[in-house]
Amino acid sequence: MKTTSYFTFIIICLVSSFTTYAQNDQNTIQIDISNIKSSEGTIRIGLYNSEENFYKKIFKSTKVKSKEGALTVTLENIPAGTYAISLFHDENDNKKLDTNFFKIPKEPYGTSNNAKGSFGPPSWEDAKFSVSNGDVIQSIKL
Numbered sequence: 001m002k003t004t005s006y007f008t009f010i011i012i013c014l015v016s017s018f019t020t021y022a023q024n025d026q027n028t029i030q031i032d033i034s035n036i037k038s039s040e041g042t043i044r045i046g047l048y049n050s051e052e053n054f055y056k057k058i059f060k061s062t063k064v065k066s067k068e069g070a071l072t073v074t075l076e077n078i079p080a081g082t083y084a085i086s087l088f089h090d091e092n093d094n095k096k097l098d099t100n101f102f103k104i105p106k107e108p109y110g111t112s113n114n115a116k117g118s119f120g121p122p123s124w125e126d127a128k129f130s131v132s133n134g135d136v137i138q139s140i141k142l
Contacts, residue, residue, distance in 0.1 A: 027078040027131045031085060032139040034070040037108065041066045041091040047075060048084045051124040055086065066091075084127035085112035089142055108142035 033043060042063050049059040064073055066089060088097045088109035098106045112129055115122035129136065 027080060027133065028135045029075040029078055029083070029085075029131060030135060030137045031073045031075070031087070032070065032137065033073065033087065033110065033142065034139065035108075035142045036066060036068055036070060036089060037142075038089075038091060039066050039068045041089060041093050043071070043073070043087060044090050044095070045073060045075075045085065045087040047078075048086065048124075049081055051128075054084055054124045054127070055121060059083070063090075078131055080132045082128050082130055083112070084124055084129070085138055085140065086121075086127070087111075087140060110140035110142045112138045112140065114139070114141055 029047070031045065036043070043066050044063045045061060046058040047060040048054045048057075053059065060075060060078070062073060062075065064071065086109070088105070089107055090096070091107050092098070097109060100106055111122040111127045113127055115126035117123065117126075129138065
C-alpha cells in the first residue's frame with residue numbers, strides 16, 4: 001500500500017511541474033495602440049526580452065494593417081520575464097522606420113509604458129515591464 005501512495009505522490013508532482021511549466025508560456029500581452037492618424041500602411045511591432053537586445057534583436061514580432069484611430073494586437077504564448085515593446089506606423093510600407101537627416105523619425109512610433117527618450121530613443125529602463133502568470137495590457141500612444 002505504501003508503494004502505491006508513493007507512486008501516486010510522484011505522479012502528482014510530475015503533473016504539477018508540467019502544469020507549472022506550461023502556464024509560464026501561456027501569458028499574453030495585449031497592446032492597445034491609439035492616436036493612429038491614417039489607415040494607410042502597416043503597424044510593425046517588436047517585442048524585446050533583454051536590455052542587450054533592445055532595438056537590436058527582436059524576440060517576437062508581428063505586423064497589422066493600420067486602422068485610423070485605434071487598434072488592439074495580442075501576442076500569445078509569452079514566457080514569464082521582462083520585456084519592452086517598440087512599434088511604428090510604417091506609413092509607406094517600406095519595412096523600415098523612416099528618419100530625417102538627423103535620424104529623427106518621420107513616421108509615428110511608440111514604446112511600452114509610453115516611454116519617451118530625450119536626445120535619442122527611449123531606454124530599456126523606461127520601457128520595460130514584467131510578464132508573469134496571466135495577461136498584461138500595454139497602452140501605447142503613437
